[in-house]
Amino acid sequence: MNSNPDSSRKNEELSWLEQLQRNSWEPEVIISGIILAFLFAFPSRVYEFAAFLIQEAGVNSMLSWLILIYLTAIISVFKIFFVVHLALRFMWAGLLGLSYAFPKGVIQERLFKTGQGYDYQQPDSMVLRLERICSSTFAFPVSLSIIFLIITLYLGILVAVYLWLDFTFIQIYLFFMITLLVFALLMMTKKKTKFKSWYFTSIVSSISAIYQSNIGKWYSIGYILLIFILAAPIIVTDVRDFTLFFxxxxxxxxxxxxxxxxxxxxxxxxxxxxxxxxxxxxxxxxxxxxxxxxxxxxxxxxxxxxxxxxxxxxxxxxxxxxxxxxxxxxxxxxxxxxxxxxxxxxxxxxxxxxxxxxxxxxxxxxxxxxxxxxxxxxxxxxxxxxxxxxxxxxxxxxxxxxxxx
Structure with a gap:
């Protein structure tokens, strides 16, 4: 008696999810546009915040500079991510219009002879392929945003402890590097610990595993490195002249x-x-x-x-x-x-x-x-x-x- 309602509800949930997936481009474009508008206005605030830490809070110049570079790098990387996503959506919209205007695709007989006889791609297939690329490109920063959020909260706690206990820059820097080393050693060990089980079942690790297993682990790493390389000139521009605050x-x-x-x-x-x-x-x-x-x-x-x-x-x-x-x-x-x-x-x-x-x-x-x-x-x-x-x-x-x- 209860199987039919459960089955019906499951079918409704799947139908709802499929409907969301088909119309995902709308929230993607809106969210990307809003975030980009915010990101382009935010770097100056980060710059002033780092200067404030030195002049008003008495934070070490090198520590403030590292905080500035870290926050600017995050902003710049996400700028590149969402600019790439909007550019891909622009191409997708063009292909979508092309598939509507010419649903049959290429008519071989109407081409010059030099262009005949080749297996051209159909508009529908190009739209579907680019749709998957756009959706995956938009979802990729999600895992990075969670990682950056955790690291940012941790850095905020370290800066608070640094000011409260009057630590030196060397002390807080060594403590930060030691924690990173301990984390790396915990992840490199072959033993299946509770910490590793918790981490690998988290949303961050799950998203990363989905990308690596479906796209390729080296392609995923290369894509991130490429984004950071493209963001480097923006980072350099956004931190210009900050050494005068040293x-x-x-x-x-x-x-x-x-x-x-x-x-x-x-x-x-x-x-x-x-x-x-x-x-x-x-x-x-x-x-x-x-x-x-x-x-x-x-x-x-x-x-x-x-x-x-x-x-x-x-x-x-x-x-x-x-x-x-x-x-x-x-x-x-x-x-x-x-x-x-x-x-x-x-x-x-x-x-x-x-x-x-x-x-x-x-x-x-x-x-x-x-x-x-x-x-x-x-x-x-x-x-x-x-x-x-x-x-x-x-x-x-x-x-x-x-x-x-």
């Missing part, structure tokens, strides 16, 4: 020779972006004074206390001014002439909410022309594997030019 190093030669105006002048700057180092209101300066801004870094406060406690004699030998706030870690030069700074004011910039120091410098004595501003900064070298901390002066912490009118 507070503990001098500017590189190409950064000094070819400076980006938007990183040094408010007039060329996007209000929602952060300044990495020193900056001015405008490249062209009029009047008697110049308003100079300095980006504040949270990690400088702890470092300044260590310098005052352990390196007072070094400060005297350098002829450095008294350290009352982190802005005093900087020394300003104009064309290699030391400029006196009469105090620093604290401000929070609109848009990005960045905390900065600002001061007015007297430029009344300057004749019209082009001048260079160079900012030196006191910095402690981070100890690695037990080495001693030492004091150093970054002579080219920030270098750029302005025009006196």
């Amino acid at each position: 507070n503990e190093r001098n500017m590189l030669s190409h950064e000094v020779e070819w400076p980006a105006k938007n990183l040094y002048f408010e007039s060329d700057h996007n209000a929602g972006k952060r300044f990495p180092r020193a900056f001015l209101a405008n490249e062209a300066v009029e009047g008697q004074h110049l308003r100079l801004g300095i980006a504040r870094y949270e990690g400088d406060q702890k470092m300044m206390e260590i310098i005052k406690r352990d390196f007072s004699s070094s400060l005297d030998s350098l002829g450095w001014h008294e350290l009352n706030q982190t802005a005093d870690l900087h020394r300003i030069y104009m064309n290699d002439s030391l400029i006196s700074v009469n105090g620093w004011a604290k401000f929070r910039l609109a848009g990005a909410g960045q905390r900065v120091y600002q001061s007015l410098l007297d430029v009344s004595f300057l004749a019209p022309g082009r001048y260079q501003i160079r900012v030196e900064k006191l910095m402690l070298r981070d100890p690695l594997f037990g080495s001693d901390t030492d004091l150093r002066v970054l002579e080219n912490w920030s270098v750029f030019e302005f025009i006196k009118l």
Whole structure:
């Protein structure tokens, strides 16, 4: 008595699933379009988030840079995935229209003789073949998205622990690499453990196994590698100039020779972006004074206390001014002439909410022309594997030019 209702319900479920499969192109196109619109707007937010971690949270520059590259790589890879999917759907729509307009396909007698006698593909078969390719291309990122989500949550926990327990970058990096090594060893062992049984029956492993067994394991791996290679130029573009946020190093030669105006002048700057180092209101300066801004870094406060406690004699030998706030870690030069700074004011910039120091410098004595501003900064070298901390002066912490009118 109960077999018929169960059989009927099963048939209804199969019919419903088949109907969804036949019409899958509609949600595929809609979802791909929405995700792409989001992904193309998101990289700048990731960039600002990584800069925020350094300046406001005091996260190590290298750790923030690795987080930026990781998140940018995810976004770029998914950009490629969904662009490829939409491109394939565009081709599929064209073939679908072709199959409707010319359902019989090729009429051999109407071709030039050189084109006759060949076994041309039928429009219907091409549509069905491309339909399967489109559907599989859309489903492929699903397994990767789950993997990326798990890794991202794990990295978020590590960063939280890093800030809470005040770990060093080396400590958190070694811990992360050890966990990856342990996971790799667990997966490589031939013994069927509970962990392996759980992992291989998960949705991530199941999707991957479906692709490998139906498409080919080497083809699947090659496809992923190809996507990452195509995404590489996008990643490089999206992380450009982020090394300027590396507070503990001098500017590189190409950064000094070819400076980006938007990183040094408010007039060329996007209000929602952060300044990495020193900056001015405008490249062209009029009047008697110049308003100079300095980006504040949270990690400088702890470092300044260590310098005052352990390196007072070094400060005297350098002829450095008294350290009352982190802005005093900087020394300003104009064309290699030391400029006196009469105090620093604290401000929070609109848009990005960045905390900065600002001061007015007297430029009344300057004749019209082009001048260079160079900012030196006191910095402690981070100890690695037990080495001693030492004091150093970054002579080219920030270098750029302005025009006196």
